[in-house]
Amino acid sequence: MRRTQLILAMLVLWALSAALQTAIDPHRKQFEPKVQGLFGKMTGLPTEYIFGTMLGFREVVAGALWVRADAFFHEGNYDAILPIIRLVTWLDPHNLDVYSTGAWHIGYNFTDTEQRSDRRYLSAALKLLEEGVENNPDVYDLYFEMGWMWYDKIKQAHNSVQWFQKAYDFPDRPDEYSPGIPPARRHMLAHAWEKAGLIDQCLLAWQDILQRHERYYEQHKKEYMARVQIDVAKHNYTLTDLRQYRRYLKQPPDTQPPLDVKFDVKVRVVEPKIIEVSGTVDLGQYFDEQMQKMDYRPGRVDVVLRDEGYKSSILPTDEKEAGEVWRQKVFTFEVPDVTIMQEQIAIIKGKFKRKIDMSKDPMMYNFKAPRYVITVRFNPLYAPPQTQDRIGWRGEGITDKRYLRLDKVTTVDKDGKTYTVDVRRVRKHLMLTREQLLSGKGEAVEYTGLE
């Protein structure tokens, strides 16, 4: 009888423990990697790392692997770093350094012999950061990194705004553990609004930043940088306000009448896989002789060569035709098997010209497609401020008889509110065949398939 009672009690207790386990399971995931089936993914790890991980040294193994990645980085063995990044984020999903450094590495460091980065990897870099944000929603760091990737690398500030806003919402300056944003980093939100062409939002952001800096200074008067931040925010607010007045509100505004930039582009194949891009963006007449002597460059044109039919929302081609086709749904290091070349060429005295060599990097430029579209674009949103003083943030001060395009650039903020501005840009699409590129002879013809 006593034995039966014990067995019954044991069964009841076991059932209770199983029920408790069901309640524990969803909570446990907060303490460990979110990726399911970690064990299977670790088959490529050396044995000592697997045992170390299983015996409670997960973060130690992650740290050791990350040091290994650093060694590979200094050896220039970039390909070896990629799987390590993946493993470390699995082992220690709260290691912010791996996400931010890893995404930077993927997005910036895979380059051809002329230091042009491999744009096919940008989607992977963004996806890794998205995964980092998902695993670490309560710290500002990866929201900021995501914003920076859009702002600096992809140069689509309108997509960076919502990420900088999310980082901005974190409290000022961390205490020991608090995930607060350093004060100076708040400035990026105002810069992003400006580069997105939304000047009123930019000024509102500077006002808010200034107030925050002043409040912070009241509590930290001994900190030298607290005073400096106030000066920087005041300077930037005043300058932007003044520029808005001079460019748009003054009568007549500095941006009028529009300059005819006489935009045109020629692309010639000069040797196998080497093209020469040349053309005109005539902004030179505005700048006085003194600036010409300084070799002042009023801006750059973006040049993109890609397989015909290949669309991407993160290339400076045409947002309307690109859509969201290129973005990764799940993080992977596999890049699309296409050729993408992106370059910027400085405008000097109204002209631009550059030979672009794609012959030395067959892994990056495989030229498998029969035809290639080349897009050359001048984007006022990312022009230098002195140039924008004449042509405006959104290109109000330019015109062109043939290639002027009125693009709608939409910024979505963190709350889903949309802001759309018209941006006047000049853009031309051209087309080259594979035969032309491989033979080393020929000239691109205008391509109207995307207009």
Place this chain on the structure above:
Amino acid sequence: MTAVMAIAYNTVREALSRRVVLLFLFGALVLIVLSPLFSFLSPREELTLLKSLGLGVIQLASMFICIVMGISLIPTEIERRTIYTVLSKPVQRYEFVLGKFLGGILTMLFNILFMGIVFFAVVAWRGTPKQALELWKGFMMIFFQMSILVSLAIFFSVFLTPFVNFFMSLGVYIVGTLSSVTESLMKGENRTIIQKGIGAVLHYLLPQFGNFNVQNKIIHPETRIINEGVYYVQNIGYAVLYIAVLLIIAVIIFDRREV
């Protein structure tokens, strides 16, 4: 209850005088003290690595101490025939098992506290006392994790030889640390019924030591955990229930064993 306490007291005294237990303890203490030297493994986040290494060392050393101690708690008494003396007195067999378990976890508590204090001092030295104070959650969870392991080793020891028991306990511990794997096997898409069944059996039948791995939160204190307190309470409850299950089975088997 006096009998249980007396057995527990003697068990602690004996366990703490065992060289192999002291060896693990000493080894762990040396590693903890020297852990700042390993900061080169993560130059920018020295404290992260320090906490990770220290907690890992405490967990690993505790695991070996638990198994080495637990597998011999009852067999040694049988081998030395001291058990006859004990059981000839008014001591029930369940009291004997309970006393051994209590002695085992008190020994563990002493070891974890000892290692914890040293580790606390190291973290306070390299970081701040506040950062060191947060380690207590890790120590607590390691203690409950090891309590299950002690009861598991005692459970196996009533019907297995110490040699087999060592590998069985170690094996169950390793499988039990892979809670997320067994769960994904049980719930994952593209799994067959058989795979799901095996996953469910492993997940609910074996003790889930992985539940007690809360080190990531301690290593990255900026991480926000929803209902953190509830999680700790649930796990302590789970440990108590599972220990009770193992001890009941051990008592049932030990009752029928000829000694």
